[in-house]
Amino acid sequence: QVQLVQSGAEVKKPGASVKVSCKASGYTFTSYGISWVRQAPGQGLEWMGWISAYNGNTNYAQKLQGRVTMTTDTSTSTAYMELRSLRSDDTAVYYCARWREGDIDYWGQGTLVTVSS
Amino acid sequence: DIQMTQSPSTLSASVGDRVTITCRASQSISSWLAWYQQKPGKAPKLLIYKASSLESGVPSRFSGSGSGTEFTLTISSLQPDDFATYYCQQYNSYFGPGTKVDIK
Numbered sequence: 001q002v003q004l005v006q007s008g009a010e011v012k013k014p015g016a017s018v019k020v021s022c023k024a025s026g027y028t029f030t031s032y033g034i035s036w037v038r039q040a041p042g043q044g045l046e047w048m049g050w051i052s053a054y055n056g057n058t059n060y061a062q063k064l065q066g067r068v069t070m071t072t073d074t075s076t077s078t079a080y081m082e083l084r085s086l087r088s089d090d091t092a093v094y095y096c097a098r099w100r101e102g103d104i105d106y107w108g109q110g111t112l113v114t115v116s117s
Numbered sequence: 118d119i120q121m122t123q124s125p126s127t128l129s130a131s132v133g134d135r136v137t138i139t140c141r142a143s144q145s146i147s148s149w150l151a152w153y154q155q156k157p158g159k160a161p162k163l164l165i166y167k168a169s170s171l172e173s174g175v176p177s178r179f180s181g182s183g184s185g186t187e188f189t190l191t192i193s194s195l196q197p198d199d200f201a202t203y204y205c206q207q208y209n210s211y212f213g214p215g216t217k218v219d220i221k
Binding site: 045 | 149151161166172206209214215
């Protein structure tokens, strides 16, 4: 069965970077992309962008351009999302999800990233 | 960027009620829209894709319709498991702000 397993919770100081991993199993990794979505406490879903696991093409949300990088390692079927210059309003649960060129059909369990001095 | 809005923001309903949630896009997105259900502390779940296609395993009481700029998600007979927050999403882009369905 399709599974996306994310790395554990992180606590970071303002200005630092965080890198969240997402290991996929149960499907052909390069046949789909990975999308990243975050959710601040008590707030709605925020789309961050996607990466094609086939060719590495990316599309990032405009507000995160320059601070976010999404990558994949096809040898281990793992996707990564790095967010730099962290601020307190980056505190959120970060989800990876299987992207099928439009919608998102399977989700990881979420990774809580807390940004606090 | 195309903006997504949803109405209402909160909806109080009873088991057995027919429930309709509306999602609007600031410009035409054809049928490139998905609907998700999220329960507290859980990841979202895909319900509807391409505006009106039911995702495998999703109960048939859920249906989607619309195209262009206006879309609806309908639950034909609300069940206890359906109390949750519902989000629309433009394909490859932003989510709507969500509609919370709670118990009347």
